[in-house]
Each structure stands twice: as C-alpha cells, then as structure tokens.
Amino acid sequence: MEFNLQSDFKPAGDQPQAIETLVNGVEEKHKHQVLLGITGSGKTFAMANVVQKLQRPTLVIAHNKTLAAQLYNEFQNFFPENAVEYFVSYYDYYQPEAYIPGRDLYIDKELQMNERIEQERFSTVASLVSRPDVITIGTVSAIYGLNPPEVFQQNHLRLEIGQNADPQEVVRDLVGLQYRRVTGEITRGDIRLRGEVLDIWMPSRDDPIRVRFGWQGIERIQVCEAVSWEVLDEFEEAWIHPREFYMTSEESFNQALEDIEHELEDRIGWFEENGMDIEAHRLEGRTKFDLEMLNEIGSCKGVENYSRHFDRRKKGERSYCLLDFFSNNAEKFHGGSERYLVIMDESHVTLPQVGGMYGGDFSRKKNLIDHGFRLPSAYDNRPLRIDEFQKLVPQMMYVSATPGERELRHLAEVTGQKVPQELLHVGGGGGSKVAELKKRTKSSTMEDTISKIEGVVRMEIRPTGLLDPKIVVKPTKGQVQHLMSEINARVKKDERVLVTVMTIKFAEEVAEYLDRNGIKAHYLHSEIDTLERTEIIKALRLGHIDVIVGINLLREGLDIPEVSLVAIFDADKQGFLRNE
Known part of the structure; x- marks a missing residue:
C-alpha cells in the first residue's frame, strides 16, 4: 500500500520549494539536511508531503512524549489509510537500579508500566515486519534495546481461511509464542479455546480475534468487540505476533x-x-x-x-533497536535496507538528548559493576551511542525553528563546506566527534552563523498569514491578578491560554488557585501519565478547560491554534531561556 496524504489544503507560501528541495536532497542521497521553519510555517504538513512524495517508511523522533503524541495525532489525520504508530517509553514511572558508593546506598529498580503504551509499541513492531507503509512517531526510546527483527519475524503464526489446521495444534503454537491459555475472561496476551472457536487477543490490538474451525480447517477469522463479542470485521488471514517483545530459542x-x-x-x-x-x-x-x-x-x-x-552479541556490540526494524522493513518492501527516512523534530533539543542517553546509562552501570551488583555484560544493555546512531541512520532531516549548533556544523561537514569559527567548540558529526575547541572563541547570532552555511532549507512564511505575537513585559507585583484579568478577557472570546512556570509545585499551585477562582484550569508536567497529557491538551482545544499551567515542556513544539495568550512566569530566571 502506498502512503496516501489526505488534506483539504495544498502546500502554500514557501512550503512547495522547501518540500521540493528536501525531496531532491533525499533522492540525491544527501545524508543530512536542515529545515528551518518558523513557528506556524507548517513544518508538520511539509514533513507529511515529503513522506508522500518519497514513499518511504519514516521515523519521526521528538524530544518528549507530549510533542510526540501531538505529532502522532496530526500524522494520523494526514495518513488515515496507512500505519501511523506511536513508539515511546512504556513507563509512567521509572526509577533505574543504581548504587551510590559515597553513602553505600543501593537503590532497587522501581517502575510502573502503561499497558496502553505497551500495546502501541507492539503495534509499531508488528506493522514494521508486516507492511510497507509505516510512519512511526517516537522519542529516544527508539535507540534502546529490542529483540532482532529476524526473531520477531521467525516467531509468529499465520492463519488463513481454508488452512487445514487443528485447533489444539494452533493452541500449542500460540503457547510457544508465550500466550496464556485461559478458560474464563480473556485479556490482552490470552487465548481461549471453546470447542471449535479459538479467541486470540494480541497485545497490539484493541479488539480480540475469533477463529472458527470446521471440518476443512479454518472457516472464518473475525475481529470482535471485547465485551459483547459483536463481529466488527472479517479477514482472509491473520498474522499473530509473539506475546512478548523478547524471545529466544x-x-x-x-x-x-x-x-x-x-x-x-x-x-x-x-x-x-x-x-x-x-x-x-x-x-x-x-x-x-x-x-x-x-x-x-x-x-x-x-x-x-x-x-x-x-542476543548472542559480542562484548561492546550495540543492541538491536527500532532502527533495525526500519532497516529490515526497507529491505523487505522498498528494495534496500537504507531506503527509509529519519526526521528529527525540534532537533536543537532532541539531538543533545539522543547524545546524552549513553553517558548517563554508562555512569550508573559503572557503579553497579564496580561494586559487585552486576556483571560487566550489563554495560551492553544500553542505548545507542551518538556515533552509532549517526552511523545507523541512512538519511536524516533536522527540523527546528531554531536549529542548534550541532546540526548546522553537521550540515557544513557533510556538504564539504568550511566549518565557521563560531561552531568549532561543538562536536562534529552531529555530536559524534570531539570538538576542536573547548569553549566558544567567537560569538555571533544564529542568523549570522546560518548565513555562512549553504543548504539550510527555510520556511519563513506562514500560510495562515498570522504575524508574530506581541511581546509584553509586566512587573512581578500583582502578576497573578493581572493574569486572571487577561485570562477572563480571552475566555469571553472563546480563546485559550497557556501559562508556563519553572517548577512542578508552582504549576499545581497556580492551576489550583485559578480553579478556585472560577477559571477552568489544569496543570501539565512530566509526572502526569503519558496518555493523560494528550487528553488534557485535547480538553483545552475542545474548551472543557481554558488554561493549562505547565513547566518548560510547553515551550517546545506544541501547536495549539486555539491559544491566543502565552503567559510566562519568571522568564528572566536561569533555566527558562536557551543557552545558545
């Protein structure tokens, strides 16, 4: 199946030339490109058009789950007929195992898994091994370990109408794929055989599958509603994947x-x-x-x-990850293992995040291994190093309203340009090489730096015609009362408000204060469950709430058209503004 972009709008402004340049760059095998698109210029729509024109499986990496969820919803709307998947960490809470030598303190691993997110991850992998038209929206979870794609492909069961199969043999095969056999109520990961009817609920699906057997084998394969078992759809065949991500012979x-x-x-x-x-x-x-x-x-x-x-890996060898599934998909369906695309959204934040994952993991593991809590092989249960990531990705687009120094230097390097003096203090190769200088020796604005590098694709016209918002600085005295009057004015116009603050506690306090004073407000921060964050943003757009109070995660990449006011508390404090 081909990627089929569906939208009431056509590319406008400088979107057409940006899309054409990016597509030509990929077809001419440019390894890295940079798209500078101002806020509101339609970067997501441009990305969708690039995918449509290239017809390649695509991984879009965002730097947090909230932004990833928004991109996921937008791409689902653009490509309703294709497999748009969501691949983020399935932990709502995760405290990794650690040891602090100075205090002789061992901290055991604690976690809280989100079953819905686990379902989405299964769905991602199942789509990548079984169909060509996959777009995955993910986070840095994409660089963490998975089973090899070959294991997932080899350990599956294909059922089709007319297949001469015995129900008991099928059950044995499913138990071999680690499914639980039950006799009563069925949940995800369970199978149930009653006479000639076999119910299978794969972890990746919202609804179970019912297989009906007859004298000649399989007669019907149906998708049923989980409670009433009403038939929702019928298939000619079903591809049953393993119950667990990790399997071995x-x-x-x-x-x-x-x-x-x-x-x-x-x-x-x-x-x-x-x-x-x-x-x-x-x-x-x-x-x-x-x-x-x-x-x-x-x-x-x-x-x-x-x-x-x-995994039968050698010492120091990287683990398999989601990128290996994309490579496998490209080779199987698109004629070459390198015929897939990676788009790094908000790259000025996401690229340093990808680069920092390995260092944090290594330092934590080192204490555990040095003091006898883990074997040295634990080092190899790790995320990709930044050099491994850059080597593994065949072609990548850095997308941002404010591209970072690493991306700009990387573009200069791969296109054979001279690296500007003001970029010699950042690592080359997209962060994979050591910088020549320890600190910046020459300062310049981002605009000056970009002007020295050819090949930055720009989108600086908003197709909507919107202008940059007015910036008003107010004194801190009486700021909450002034904020409330501004919010009330927006609410009367059926508009929404975002408020950003510095700490989780202050976000909750401001939201509760506004709520007590008759303003429908809710806080949003990293301690809220992944899927609940998406529901809060949806509630804001629908008007169920008028204000979201959040910490800095709100300022990177969220696009909410109904918002007409962004109020920033403590904008002068260190930690709010970017260092670059």
Whole structure:
C-alpha cells in the first residue's frame, strides 16, 4: 500500500520549494539536511508531503512524549489509510537500579508500566515486519534495546481461511509464542479455546480475534468487540505476533545461561585477586539467584542486564533497536535496507538528548559493576551511542525553528563546506566527534552563523498569514491578578491560554488557585501519565478547560491554534531561556 496524504489544503507560501528541495536532497542521497521553519510555517504538513512524495517508511523522533503524541495525532489525520504508530517509553514511572558508593546506598529498580503504551509499541513492531507503509512517531526510546527483527519475524503464526489446521495444534503454537491459555475472561496476551472457536487477543490490538474451525480447517477469522463479542470485521488471514517483545530459542537460552556462569566465574576471580571479597560475595549471591529464577521460570528481575548473552552479541556490540526494524522493513518492501527516512523534530533539543542517553546509562552501570551488583555484560544493555546512531541512520532531516549548533556544523561537514569559527567548540558529526575547541572563541547570532552555511532549507512564511505575537513585559507585583484579568478577557472570546512556570509545585499551585477562582484550569508536567497529557491538551482545544499551567515542556513544539495568550512566569530566571 502506498502512503496516501489526505488534506483539504495544498502546500502554500514557501512550503512547495522547501518540500521540493528536501525531496531532491533525499533522492540525491544527501545524508543530512536542515529545515528551518518558523513557528506556524507548517513544518508538520511539509514533513507529511515529503513522506508522500518519497514513499518511504519514516521515523519521526521528538524530544518528549507530549510533542510526540501531538505529532502522532496530526500524522494520523494526514495518513488515515496507512500505519501511523506511536513508539515511546512504556513507563509512567521509572526509577533505574543504581548504587551510590559515597553513602553505600543501593537503590532497587522501581517502575510502573502503561499497558496502553505497551500495546502501541507492539503495534509499531508488528506493522514494521508486516507492511510497507509505516510512519512511526517516537522519542529516544527508539535507540534502546529490542529483540532482532529476524526473531520477531521467525516467531509468529499465520492463519488463513481454508488452512487445514487443528485447533489444539494452533493452541500449542500460540503457547510457544508465550500466550496464556485461559478458560474464563480473556485479556490482552490470552487465548481461549471453546470447542471449535479459538479467541486470540494480541497485545497490539484493541479488539480480540475469533477463529472458527470446521471440518476443512479454518472457516472464518473475525475481529470482535471485547465485551459483547459483536463481529466488527472479517479477514482472509491473520498474522499473530509473539506475546512478548523478547524471545529466544531453547538452545540459545541454555547457551546464554552457560555464558553467564562462565562470566560470573571470571568476575569472581578478578574480585578475589584484587582483595574485593565483599564485592565477590555480593555478585555471586545475586547472579546465582538470577540463574535459579531463569532456570525455573524463564525470567528474573533485571533480566535485561543479560541481554548480550541472550542476543548472542559480542562484548561492546550495540543492541538491536527500532532502527533495525526500519532497516529490515526497507529491505523487505522498498528494495534496500537504507531506503527509509529519519526526521528529527525540534532537533536543537532532541539531538543533545539522543547524545546524552549513553553517558548517563554508562555512569550508573559503572557503579553497579564496580561494586559487585552486576556483571560487566550489563554495560551492553544500553542505548545507542551518538556515533552509532549517526552511523545507523541512512538519511536524516533536522527540523527546528531554531536549529542548534550541532546540526548546522553537521550540515557544513557533510556538504564539504568550511566549518565557521563560531561552531568549532561543538562536536562534529552531529555530536559524534570531539570538538576542536573547548569553549566558544567567537560569538555571533544564529542568523549570522546560518548565513555562512549553504543548504539550510527555510520556511519563513506562514500560510495562515498570522504575524508574530506581541511581546509584553509586566512587573512581578500583582502578576497573578493581572493574569486572571487577561485570562477572563480571552475566555469571553472563546480563546485559550497557556501559562508556563519553572517548577512542578508552582504549576499545581497556580492551576489550583485559578480553579478556585472560577477559571477552568489544569496543570501539565512530566509526572502526569503519558496518555493523560494528550487528553488534557485535547480538553483545552475542545474548551472543557481554558488554561493549562505547565513547566518548560510547553515551550517546545506544541501547536495549539486555539491559544491566543502565552503567559510566562519568571522568564528572566536561569533555566527558562536557551543557552545558545
């Protein structure tokens, strides 16, 4: 199926020339491009048109879940007939395992998973291995470990009408894919066989599948409503993916256990040689307990730390990630493993974020490994390094209203231009190489820097004709009362307001104060569940609430046409404005 962009609007302003330039750049195999699009110039619409013209699977990376959710909704509207997927971290709360040597404090891993997000992640992977028309909106989760695409493809079950299959054999195959067999109520990841009717609820689907068997095998494959079991649709065939993301063969599993035991023996020996008996004893006890759990139930707490052994990877070798699924999809459906596209939205924030993931993970793991809490192979359960990421991505577009220094330098490098003096203090290769200078020696405005680099694609005309908003600076004295009067004026016009503050606590206090005074307000910050954030923004657009009070996450990339006023508290404080 081809990508089919559906919109009532056509590219306008300087969108057509930007789209044409970007498309030509990809077709001419330019590895990196930069799109500078001012706020309101229609960058998302331009991206959608690029995807439509190129007809390639595309990964759009955003720097937070809220922006990713907005992009996801917009791309769903643009491509209703295609597979638009959402791939972000499925943790609503995540406290990683850590050790603080100075306080001799071990912090165990704590997490709270979001089942709906896990469903979306399954749907992403299932689409990438089974259909050519996939657009995925994700975050830095895209650079974290997954099973190899080949494992996901090999471990699946295809059912089709007319197939000569026995219900009991199909059930055995599904149990082999780690599905739970139940006799009562069915939930995601369960199967239920009643006579000649087999119900399967894949983790990636909202509704279960019902397979009806007859004398000649499979007679009907139906999608049913989960409560009433009313038939919603019928298929000729169904592709059933595994219940779990991570799977391995029995042979590989047993070999991995042996490798873990060998690594444990070597590490204990190293600790004892260096007089670190406490660390040796700690590591032996923890690892042997994990091995017992793996032998008994096939899993253990922190099993991901042994992923190098289960994946059969070499020491230091990167783990598989979502980019490998895109490469596999491009090779399978588009004639080459490099025929996919990565778009990095709000790149001035997202690129440093991608680059920083590995360093934070390494420093945390180092303390755990040095003090006997984990085996050294835990180092290889990690996100991609920035150099691995840049090497893995075949072609990428940096998109931002204010491109960062790393992106501009990277564009100059890949196009063979001289790197301006004012960019020599940032790392080359999109952050993957060490900078020549430790600090900036020459200052200049962003406009001056951009003028020295050829090839920056610009979108500086708003098709809507909107002008830049007026900026008004008010004293802090009486600021809340003044804000309330401004909000009331907007509410009378059926318009909305965003308020940004510096801290989570202050956001909640301001929202509660406004609510007590008759203004429909809600706070929005990182401690709110991923999907709830999207609902809050939707409520604002529909008029169920008039004001959102949030922290700095509101200032990057959100596009809410109904908002006519953005009120910024403490705009002069360090931490609000960008450093560049």
